[in-house]
Amino acid sequence: MELTSTLSRDLVLEVSKKLNEPQWLLEQRLAAWETFAKLPYPTTRTEEWKYTDITEVPFEGLPLEEPTDVPLRTREELPEAVQARIAQADLAGFVVFVGPQLVYAELPEELTRQGVVLTSLHEALKSHPKQVQGALFKTVNASDLVGSQKNRPENSKIPALGSALFTHGVFLYVPQGVEFSKPLGVFKYLGGNALSVGRTLIVSEANSQAVYIEEYISPTKVPASVNLSATELVLGSGARVRHAHIQTLGEGFYHFHRQRAHLGRDATLNDLVVNMGATISRAEVQSQMLGAGSYSEMLGLYFTAGNQHVDHYTLQHHVADHAYSDVLYKGAAKDRSRTVYAGLIKLEPGAQKTDAYQTNRNLLLSPDARADSVPQLEIGANDVKCSHGSSTAPVDAMQLFYLMSRGLPRHVGQQILVKAHLADVLTRIPIEPLRQHIEGIIEEKVKL
Amino acid sequence: MSDNFDVATIGSEYKYGFVDEVKPVFKAEKGLNRRVVEAISYHKGEPQWMLDFRLRALEIFESKPMPRWGGDLSGLNLDEIYFYAKPAEVRDARSWDEVPEEIRRTYERLGIPEAERKVLAGVGAQYDSEMVYHQVKEELQRLGVIFVSIEEGLKHHEDLFREYFATVIPPEDNKFAALNSAVWSGGSFVYVPKGVKVELPLQAYFRVNTAELGQFERTIIIVDEGAEMHYIEGCTAPTYSTDSFHSGVIEIIVKEGAKSRYTTIQNWSHNMYNLVTQRALVHKDAYHMWLDGNLGSKLTMKYPSSYLIEEGARSDILSIAFASTGQHQDAGGKLIFAASNTSGSIVSKSISKGAGRSSYRGLIKVYEGAKHVKVNVECDALLINEESRTDTYPYMEIEDDTASVGHEATVSRLNDEQIFYLQSRGLPEDEAAALIVRGFIEPVAKELPLEYAVELNRLIELEMEGSVG
Numbered sequence: 001m002e003l004t005s006t007l008s009r010d011l012v013l014e015v016s017k018k019l020n021e022p023q024w025l026l027e028q029r030l031a032a033w034e035t036f037a038k039l040p041y042p043t044t045r046t047e048e049w050k051y052t053d054i055t056e057v058p059f060e061g062l063p064l065e066e067p068t069d070v071p072l073r074t075r076e077e078l079p080e081a082v083q084a085r086i087a088q089a090d091l092a093g094f095v096v097f098v099g100p101q102l103v104y105a106e107l108p109e110e111l112t113r114q115g116v117v118l119t120s121l122h123e124a125l126k127s128h129p130k131q132v133q134g135a136l137f138k139t140v141n142a143s144d145l146v147g148s149q150k151n152r153p154e155n156s157k158i159p160a161l162g163s164a165l166f167t168h169g170v171f172l173y174v175p176q177g178v179e180f181s182k183p184l185g186v187f188k189y190l191g192g193n194a195l196s197v198g199r200t201l202i203v204s205e206a207n208s209q210a211v212y213i214e215e216y217i218s219p220t221k222v223p224a225s226v227n228l229s230a231t232e233l234v235l236g237s238g239a240r241v242r243h244a245h246i247q248t249l250g251e252g253f254y255h256f257h258r259q260r261a262h263l264g265r266d267a268t269l270n271d272l273v274v275n276m277g278a279t280i281s282r283a284e285v286q287s288q289m290l291g292a293g294s295y296s297e298m299l300g301l302y303f304t305a306g307n308q309h310v311d312h313y314t315l316q317h318h319v320a321d322h323a324y325s326d327v328l329y330k331g332a333a334k335d336r337s338r339t340v341y342a343g344l345i346k347l348e349p350g351a352q353k354t355d356a357y358q359t360n361r362n363l364l365l366s367p368d369a370r371a372d373s374v375p376q377l378e379i380g381a382n383d384v385k386c387s388h389g390s391s392t393a394p395v396d397a398m399q400l401f402y403l404m405s406r407g408l409p410r411h412v413g414q415q416i417l418v419k420a421h422l423a424d425v426l427t428r429i430p431i432e433p434l435r436q437h438i439e440g441i442i443e444e445k446v447k448l
Numbered sequence: 449m450s451d452n453f454d455v456a457t458i459g460s461e462y463k464y465g466f467v468d469e470v471k472p473v474f475k476a477e478k479g480l481n482r483r484v485v486e487a488i489s490y491h492k493g494e495p496q497w498m499l500d501f502r503l504r505a506l507e508i509f510e511s512k513p514m515p516r517w518g519g520d521l522s523g524l525n526l527d528e529i530y531f532y533a534k535p536a537e538v539r540d541a542r543s544w545d546e547v548p549e550e551i552r553r554t555y556e557r558l559g560i561p562e563a564e565r566k567v568l569a570g571v572g573a574q575y576d577s578e579m580v581y582h583q584v585k586e587e588l589q590r591l592g593v594i595f596v597s598i599e600e601g602l603k604h605h606e607d608l609f610r611e612y613f614a615t616v617i618p619p620e621d622n623k624f625a626a627l628n629s630a631v632w633s634g635g636s637f638v639y640v641p642k643g644v645k646v647e648l649p650l651q652a653y654f655r656v657n658t659a660e661l662g663q664f665e666r667t668i669i670i671v672d673e674g675a676e677m678h679y680i681e682g683c684t685a686p687t688y689s690t691d692s693f694h695s696g697v698i699e700i701i702v703k704e705g706a707k708s709r710y711t712t713i714q715n716w717s718h719n720m721y722n723l724v725t726q727r728a729l730v731h732k733d734a735y736h737m738w739l740d741g742n743l744g745s746k747l748t749m750k751y752p753s754s755y756l757i758e759e760g761a762r763s764d765i766l767s768i769a770f771a772s773t774g775q776h777q778d779a780g781g782k783l784i785f786a787a788s789n790t791s792g793s794i795v796s797k798s799i800s801k802g803a804g805r806s807s808y809r810g811l812i813k814v815y816e817g818a819k820h821v822k823v824n825v826e827c828d829a830l831l832i833n834e835e836s837r838t839d840t841y842p843y844m845e846i847e848d849d850t851a852s853v854g855h856e857a858t859v860s861r862l863n864d865e866q867i868f869y870l871q872s873r874g875l876p877e878d879e880a881a882a883l884i885v886r887g888f889i890e891p892v893a894k895e896l897p898l899e900y901a902v903e904l905n906r907l908i909e910l911e912m913e914g915s916v917g
Binding site: 151 | 835
């Protein structure tokens with residue numbers, strides 16, 4: 001991209017040193033750096049990036065947001081936007097990051113007593129070194145490409161950068177058999193004007209149950225800024241995890257997210273990805289059914305306006321038999337914005353008795369909006385039930401006519417129908433305060 | 449149609465695998481270079497502009513990379529392919545009597561002359577690189593219908609030819625369209641004048657006899673205002689131990705209010721790479737249907753496409769694919785909507801048997817400003833055995849907010865319960881399975897000319913014998 005890059009191998013060494021990391025982690029970072037350095041950036045000629053042009057993204061033109069030692073804050077000292085979210089979210093416990101710093105944490109005694117850990121990755125490296133080393137880079141790494149993506153290694157470029165230079169992270173650990181159903185939350189407040197690189201590692205041991213929400217918040221408008229995030233989920237047999245990734249970053253942000261879950265035998269993942277903010281955002285959401293009987297529900301919601309561009313890629317990778325996966329991604333686009341959805345159901349030979357479904361529905365709300373949708377299947381087993389559906393259309397003229405005949409002005413009728421379109425996904429989120437929060441965002445956007 | 453006219457011997461028992469003792473009167477050197485292109489042009493006695501066109505296309509071909517998607521092309525070695533083989537001195541005979549004896553026998557074995565008498569409006573026959581026969585019923589000739597080899601088209605209708613040639617599919621379109629543009633030989637030139645309705649189908653029959661030969665037919669079909677026609681293309685080849693290569697380019701222009709239909713029943717032997725570009729330009733209130741049957745070949749990559757370029761244009765694509773062990777059918781279709789009030793549909797049915805792999809690859813594109821487009825895509829895949837494979841890669845690019853676009857796909861296996869039910873009604877298992885498969889492809893098969901549909905049903909029955917249980 002730029003002739004002089006702000007990134008270098010020395011920077012990797014510096015970050016690792018500053019964080020007092022063990023040797024194995026430094027080696028992993030350096031290996032990721034090698035991958036990053038040798039690969040080209042994906043372009044619109046790369047199949048998976050066909051509809052998303054990232055030439056304008058200043059990956060190497062921004063200072064890396066580097067960790068410094070700052071003291072913990074009180075709740076009142078947190079950014080107002082974060083305080084408002086905390087007040088509304090009704091969480092069991094939460095931590096707050098401002099930039100790369102963990103500045104506030106609240107975790108109920110009851111959970112810590114049972115061995116639940118929610119802290120920064122670097123704290124966890126000291127307190128739970130074994131658990132971190134066993135799981136970090138296990139699901140998102142340089143050799144994680146599946147199927148024909150392997151022919152296009154540039155798909156690893158951005159995640160490799162994330163692995164080489166992450167400056168902070170979250171570690172959630174739920175020991176075997178421990179269950180909680182009130183959500184834990186992480187709020188990440190980003191100031192912008194920097195390259196921000198974070199990582200989340202969730203380890204949910206056998207027969208445990210956890211609910212986790214991660215939210216990205218920033219000022220509503222920032223100079224060009226890049227945020228890279230990676231989320232790794234490792235679900236032991238019988239584990240049940242509900243995970244949500246909520247991105248409401250301001251204009252000017254380029255947000256790139258890759259997450260991948262490994263599901264053990266009979267494990268259940270209920271996943272939600274909401275992309276409402278940022279100038280360009282891309283989320284790659286992947287579930288690998290490695291254990292028989294595992295279940296992955298993957299929900300997505302997006303609503304773009306202005307010049308926004310949002311790109312989702314989902315992967316349902318069935319390695320084991322008797323597993324179930326269901327993707328439902330719904331979105332709407334207005335003004336000159338663009339939405340992209342691509343998804344793949346991949347069944348390895350032997351993934352018999354699989355049930356896998358994939359649905360993408362888009363609403364186009366203005367003549368200049370655009371939606372691209374590529375739902376794909378690669379099926380290598382025969383005793384399976386797989387289907388996918390995709391549709392792109394304006395709001396239904398008949399329904400709109402009905403609402404108008406009941407006395408509603410056109411724009412109000414249209415707003416109702418947009419909300420109804422997205423409500424399909426919302427009704428599948430059982431966390432009431434989170435649902436209300438997302439409804440609030442939609443409500444605001446639909447009226448703009 | 450007679451019993452020996454088999455449309456599609458799907459699967460293992462390939463009955464068109466016989467080799468004729470026909471030695472080409474001229475065969476170009478192996479591989480592709482400027483000399484080969486010049487030799488082809490020389491043997492056809494072409495005008496200079498065509499040679500220039502071919503040489504430019506060769507440069508484009510050489511500059512384009514091989515596709516990084518689709519089927520596995522690593523086994524296709526272009527240096528080992530003959531790009532031109534002239535089977536006989538006679539070209540485009542008007543009577544079967546003028547066709548050399550040994551070549552005529554091949555077509556008799558395939559049942560072509562008999563079918564011509566009974567159910568076709570015209571027949572064209574290509575043997576290796578050249579069309580050896582072309583004839584159209586006299587009354588159609590009187591109405592001005594042109595149905596000749598592409599070379600005759602260039603020679604006798606040069607103005608009409610130049611007006612349309614390479615306008616629908618320019619050599620820049622893709623690597624294999626460029627290749628075809630450089631070395632094309634054979635194919636049909638069809639013109640149906642204003643308002644003329646050709647009731648019976650025109651049929652072209654493609655046969656590759658020489659081993660390691662590439663066949664590069666080029667067809668132009670112009671259906672003038674208010675006219676109607678149906679063109680059928682059938683293909684077979686002997687089974688050699690070495691691979692052969694077929695890469696055609698089909699350009700169709702459907703003018704205002706016209707109706708056309710292009711049916712391909714491709715039953716190449718299982719050593720054939722079949723990479724074809726087919727495209728129709730559909731004008732105001734006109735209609736075009738692609739019926740694409742892919743039963744043979746080792747690898748097929750073919751996505752018939754319709755460009756709906758004026759208001760009220762419509763197009764349907766029906767695709768049926770059958771892949772057994774060693775075969776990859778990468779087929780599908782593209783509908784490009786560039787005008788308002790246009791509509792279309794794609795229905796794809798694929799069956800994978802043994803370790804066969806069938807893929808659907810498609811594109812729906814609605815340009816900004818093309819208002820009130822309606823399009824629906826349906827792809828269903830049926831998997832017969834445990835190691836059978838199927839893929840679906842549909843692309844939808846929607847730039848207009850008044851478009852209504854839907855896509856649905858399902859993958860299923862032969863349903864045990866349905867077989868059990870049919871068995872309980874007294875059907876043997878094989879017959880039950882065949883009945884279910886026939887039901888599965890029925891929405892596409894019913895659009896086939898009757899003789900083809902009957903034949904296809906019979907063959908599915910044969911194919912399903914012993915494949916379940």
